[in-house]
Amino acid sequence: MHSVIIADDEKWIVEGIKAGVNWKKYGFEVIDDARNGQEALDLIQLLRPTLVLTDIKMPEMNGLELIQRGKTIAPDTIFIVLSGHAEFAYAQKAMNYGTFGYCLKPFEIEEIEGMLVRIANQLKSKPVKELPVSPFELYDAVCSGDLQRISQWLDEKEIPLSRSTPLIAIVIQGLSSPVEAQQSSPLIFPMSGRRYGYLLKESQYEAFLQSLEHTEVSQECGIGIGSPIMDIRQLDASLESASLAAFAMFATGLPGCYRVMEQQENLIDEKLREISQTVHIKDRLEFIAAMESIKKLFKEGMFTIKEAYLLYTSVLYLFPRDGTRVYSRFFEGYEQLYYRYGTAEAMIDDLVLMTLDIFMKGNESNISHVSNKKVKEILLYIRNHFNQEISIQHLADQFYLSPNYICQLFKKEVGETIVEHISRLRIEYACKILVETDLSIYQIGEKCGFQDYFYFTRIFKRHLKMTPSQYRGKRNESI
Known part of the structure; x- marks a missing residue:
């Protein structure tokens, strides 16, 4: 069965093609889809x-660039361009990049199926290469627990394994091809498209790491070191820990050599409960604070990609249960998460952005009726940071505008000044905390961004014609 990926930022087109084409009839299967060029790559x-x-016009990377870069990565992959009449010239240009053909929107399903027939015939007539034994055979043996085959490879490579001669498993994440070791003869095997495993004698691994020290590998890849292996049955667990350590580059954002740290199960569980609570009470500021604290733990190496995967899937599960659909996709494993985001920091930033809607109840009109893109960005920034000190100058620097212009533009688009807007958001947040918590008035003022108790009380009274204490008492009476 030939594998297919569909790349188009219009979901209805993707779903229509997936459902309308009789893929199996022609020997094809859609294995995934992408909403932008980078995700497709x-x-x-x-x-x-x-x-x-692939579509021509997509966010992050257009179809033409995707074809060019995709051909470099996977020369045998065949491309078909999906384009509208307005992009016909681009579709023709794509033919110069080696695409099989193009379908103009709106297209007929029969047109796509006709191309599948021609591609299937072309693939049948293509001479079959004599392939060596599958390069993934050793890793398959490890995963399936075939100890006899593993022992055979170790014997052929003359790598003894015993308590007196333990082996070290090293995994390098981010390699396009294996790194040959000059001073040692490790057993090298691929574990995925860009991840390689190395088995070598414990007495040799220090020299092996030193040989990598001044190469691009140590500057661009994650190198994970597993626990010593004295029994062949320990190999699977050692490779798994080395893989997690290699993915530490995703957690910290820094390439280099890592050993897997002790798992922080209680800590990640605590953080997930904290996030769940912020979702339950619809408190975006607390949600952002929780995510920022998790981001810091990743940078400190306290969490691995295992916790990143747990965090990502947990957040996506939390929001639909609350009745809000999060427009994202679940990943099948660590590798897909790694290639989608690159770092845990980027993943967390995306989670904060994609879950914005659930926290917008009561404030939708402030952004939805604003036409200026820059003002929308400013509004979103303020909404995420209004409990912090925000000056006009800080906003001007942040968004590359003059202080006078940013004030005039904001007032024109939003209908209130920046100071008025920040004060209103703080008071609305204070009202929420007054009802939902037992925090003191002073603590609530600080939590909302007011450093002075009396100033907080005065601003609150100006907005609601009563003090915070009176508001709390009145709301409690009505419950």
Whole structure:
């Protein structure tokens, strides 16, 4: 069965093609889809599909660049361009990049199926290469627990394994091809498209790491060191810990050599409960604070990609239960998460952005009726930071505008000044905390961004014609 990826930022087109085409009839299967060019490139890197159907105009990377870069990564992958009549010239240009053909929107399903027939015939007539034993055979043996085959490879490589001669498993994440070791003869095997495992004698691994020290590998890849192996049955666990350590580059954002740290199960559980509570009470500021604290723990190496995967999937599960759909996709493993985001920091930033809608109740009109893109960005920034000190100058520097212009533009688009807007958000937040918590008035003022108790009380009274204490008492009476 030939594998297919569809790349188009219009979901209805993707779903229509997936459902309308009789893929199996022609020997094809859609294995994934992408909403932008970068995501599609990551999938090509990871899955090496037979065929990619791609739109021309997509966010982050257009279809032409995707074809060029995709061909470099996977030369045998076939591309078909999906384009509107307005992009016809681009579709023709794509033919120069080696695409199989193009379908103009709105297209007929029969047109796509006709191309599948021609591609299938072309693939049948293509001479079959004599392939060596699958390069993943050793890793398959490890995963399936075939100890006899593993022992055979170790004997052929003359790598003894015993309590007196333990082995070290090293995993390098981010390699396009294996690194040969000059001073040692490790057993090298691929574990995925860009991840390689190395088995070598404990007495040799220090020299092996030193040989990598001044190469691009140590500057661009994650190198994970597993626990010593004295029994062949320990190999699987050692490779798994080395893989987690190699993915530490995703957690910290820094390449280099890592050993897996002790798992922080209680800590991640605590953080997930904290996030769940912020979602339950619809408190975006607390949600952002929780996510920022988790981001810091990743940078400190306290969490691995295992916790990143747990965090990502947990957040996506939390929001639909609350009745809000999060427009994102679940990943099938660590590798897909790694290639989609690159770092835990980027993943967390995306989670904060994609979950914005659930916290917008009562404030939708402030952004939805604003036409100026820059003002929308300023509004979103203020909404995420209004409990911190925000000056006009800080906003001007942040968004590359003059202080006078940013004030005039904001007032024109929003209908209130920046100071008025920040004060209103703080008071609305204070009202929420007054009802939902037992915090003191002073603590609530600080939590909302007011450093002076009396100033907080005065501003609160100006907005609601009563003090914070009176508001709390009145709300409690009505419950």
